[in-house]
Amino acid sequence: MHSSDTAELVFENVFVPDDHHLDNGGSGGFLNAYKALTVDRIFTAALALGNGRAAYDAALRYAKERSQFGQAIGKFQAVQFKLVDMLALLEQARLYTYHAAALADEGRPITTEAALSKIVAGDGCNEVCQKAMSIFGGYGLMNEYPVQRFLRDSYFPLVGGGTSDIMRLIVARQLGF
Numbered sequence: 001m002h003s004s005d006t007a008e009l010v011f012e013n014v015f016v017p018d019d020h021h022l023d024n025g026g027s028g029g030f031l032n033a034y035k036a037l038t039v040d041r042i043f044t045a046a047l048a049l050g051n052g053r054a055a056y057d058a059a060l061r062y063a064k065e066r067s068q069f070g071q072a073i074g075k076f077q078a079v080q081f082k083l084v085d086m087l088a089l090l091e092q093a094r095l096y097t098y099h100a101a102a103l104a105d106e107g108r109p110i111t112t113e114a115a116l117s118k119i120v121a122g123d124g125c126n127e128v129c130q131k132a133m134s135i136f137g138g139y140g141l142m143n144e145y146p147v148q149r150f151l152r153d154s155y156f157p158l159v160g161g162g163t164s165d166i167m168r169l170i171v172a173r174q175l176g177f
Contacts (some may be wrong), residue, residue: 039104041161043098045121047114048157050127052093055150059132062145079135086128093121112174115167121159123164129154130137
């Protein structure tokens with residue numbers, strides 16, 4: 001998201017004709033915008049998933065290449081366990097994101113599934129990126145390695161399209177609270 005041109009826009013003294021309003025006389029414009037935002041949550045989950053997968057792939061390669069005490073660091077259980085946990089988080093995020101996308105493709109209600117996919121993928125892939133950074137150690141902070149970018153980019157899905165806590169409120173409302 002480093003290249004994402006994000007900014008605040010302020011419009012003053014702007015006239016919008018009635019026929020250009022979002023909810024043009026009860027035409028459902030607001031509902032359409034809400035549906036689009038709901039689907040966007042699945043896209044955000046997919047973005048998190050791609051970023052997390054890239055971090056995992058980089059960490060796996062690094063664990064096979066980086067040598068410490070005469071062997072690849074991937075031979076150490078601590079690194080192996082991190083890689084396995086990362087893969088489990090990625091698979092969980094992938095399966096739930098694909099599930100939500102399939103429901104959206106079928107035109108089914110997806111309010112809960114879209115919010116949950118964003119939570120599972122956003123939170124899980126952020127954790128994957130943190131684990132990748134720990135595998136890289138001090139090298140992870142260097143611009144020569146991509147893991148610093150993956151970690152930085154992993155925070156966008158936690159806030160973009162609504163924070164993880166807002167997603168939890170949406171699901172809680174769907175549960176009847």
